[in-house]
Amino acid sequence: MEIKNARFVISNTDVAKCPDAGLPEYAFIGRSNVGKSSLINMLTNHKGLAMTSSMPGKTQLINHFIINDEWYLVDLPGYGYAQRGKEGREKIRRIIDSYIENRMQMTCLFVLIDCRHEPQKIDMEFMQWLGENGVPFCMVFTKADKLGVVRLRENIEAYKERMLEAWEELPPIFVTSSENKTGRTELLDYIETINKSLK
Numbered sequence: 001m002e003i004k005n006a007r008f009v010i011s012n013t014d015v016a017k018c019p020d021a022g023l024p025e026y027a028f029i030g031r032s033n034v035g036k037s038s039l040i041n042m043l044t045n046h047k048g049l050a051m052t053s054s055m056p057g058k059t060q061l062i063n064h065f066i067i068n069d070e071w072y073l074v075d076l077p078g079y080g081y082a083q084r085g086k087e088g089r090e091k092i093r094r095i096i097d098s099y100i101e102n103r104m105q106m107t108c109l110f111v112l113i114d115c116r117h118e119p120q121k122i123d124m125e126f127m128q129w130l131g132e133n134g135v136p137f138c139m140v141f142t143k144a145d146k147l148g149v150v151r152l153r154e155n156i157e158a159y160k161e162r163m164l165e166a167w168e169e170l171p172p173i174f175v176t177s178s179e180n181k182t183g184r185t186e187l188l189d190y191i192e193t194i195n196k197s198l199k
Contacts, residue, residue, distance in 0.1 A: 001192040004068050006044035011061040015098045018105075019064055024198055025072040025105045026191055028140075029096065030112030031122060032078035035142040038178035039112065040065075040075055043187060050075050060092060062099055071195055074099075074106070080122045100135055107194055108136050110187075115141040115155050115175070119162040128166060138172040139163075140187070145177040 009019055030036050037050035049065060063075040076099060077092045100109065109130065113123055130137050139159070144152055156175065163170055172190065176183030 001068075001188040003044050003046075003188070006046050006049055006065055006067050006073070008049065009064040009066050009072070011063045013061055013095050015062070015102050018062065018099075018103065019066075019072065021072075023066075023071050023105065024107040024195060025064075025074050025103065026108050026110065027074035027076050027099070027103075027106055028110045028112060029076040030078060030140075030142070031080050031114070031120070034078065034112040034114050035178055036075065036078065036112055039140070039142055039176060040073060042176075042178040042181055043184055044073070060095075062095065071107075071191070072105070079126060100130075101133065106135075107198070108138060108191075110138050110140045110174075112140045112142050113159065115144055115152055116146055118155065119159050124162060127163070127171075131167065136171075138174060138190070139170075140174045140176055140183070142176055142178070144175050144182050145179045 010017070012018070028036055028040060040050040041047055044065070044067065050063070060077050062077075065073045065075070067073050076096055079092065079096060080089070100106065111123070111127060111130070113120075127137065127139070141156060141159075147155070152175070156173070160170060160173075174183045174187050174190070176187065
């Protein structure tokens with residue numbers, strides 16, 4: 001898929017105020033500081049589309065971007081940012097849950113995972129919740145350029161093993177790097193395949 005144009009449409013905290021064009025939506029989510037904004041900018045070839053920040057927990061809204069006037073890319077708030085405090089985390093969780101559970105247009109959720117770490121409890125629990133609620137999702141490993149090939153493979157295998165303790169089969173898995181555009185073609189082709197099947 002070639003991205004011809006990408007533009008910001010709306011930010012809000014209320015799923016009822018999301019665009020009602022009826023187009024498919026692909027949402028991106030992950031723990032704070034997982035590299036979500038950088039990945040979105042890399043995918044769209046648009047350096048400043050999603051606001052990147054060295055400060056975790058920057059995204060606190062549901063952000064819609066229209067891509068090629070055909071589908072929406074949705075930037076969801078990061079989960080589990082400790083310094084937000086319990087009340088703040090609860091508020092963000094409600095925004096995330098409301099979107100995932102009620103947004104009929106959401107076609108697939110891309111769960112971003114920092115490949116540098118061993119399986120994190122918060123990621124495992126979040127994916128378990130998605131599975132229990134029948135939410136279609138993919139695992140997207142970020143920051144692949146930060147590890148050597150062997151270590152990268154070991155970390156991803158560790159996640160697969162942990163997943164297979166509870167899952168009969170694994171969701172689609174992508175390995176990405178915003179720095180060198182690893183995984184860009186594969187992710188966009190995956191979205192394009194789904195879009196074609198929906199037509």
